[in-house]
Amino acid sequence: KQEVTQIPAALSVPEGENLVLNCSFTDSAIYNLQWFRQDPGKGLTSLLLIQSSQREQTSGRLNASLDKSSGRSTLYIAASQPGDSATYLCAAGAGSYQLTFGKGTKLSVIP
Amino acid sequence: DTAVSQTPKYLVTQMGNDKSIKCEQNLGHDTMYWYKQDSKKFLKIMFSYNNKELIINETVPNRFSPKSPDKAHLNLHINSLELGDSAVYFCASSGQADTQYFGPGTRLTVL
16 A cells, blocks of 8 residues: 655745755555645645656646656755645646655645 | 636534535636545645546545536535535646646535
């Protein structure tokens, strides 16, 4: 059974800093790895999706990497802004469209 | 032009009642999902439908019954509501690119 762990559970950084969020998964036989953002009281917004054959994906200030052999993914956020404050969720995709989510990292970017 | 919509946004009801949550997507996706996010913010899949066929049914009480009248709709009906059913329920959909798009959520409170 797939288990996804995200560390740290919460992170507070000053504006402008670069930061890394970590995600680990127990079963390396994944189909893809997805990163989402959740704002308080809102639904999830997809940020990046990395297929199992890929090593990384980039979108603007975000870069996600995937190392299947070690069961790890990281989300790098460059030049953080207060608007980046949210909970970031990592999800490991298996066959049959199933996603297993971590519990998330709550990020606070201090102006 | 909302991609994935859910109604209602809030639902407050008494124990023992039966209620439904509706979900619609206008993205032309073939696959739709229901997720439950508990009080600790842990997000877990409940059901997945592909082309109106059930493909994932996690360990969910049979009081929960999904219904998909067509590819654009996946409704969730809950019988005999219990206190432990209180949570936020998210609908999502995905297409060929695998990225899942989430609705805004329905906060269910059972009194």
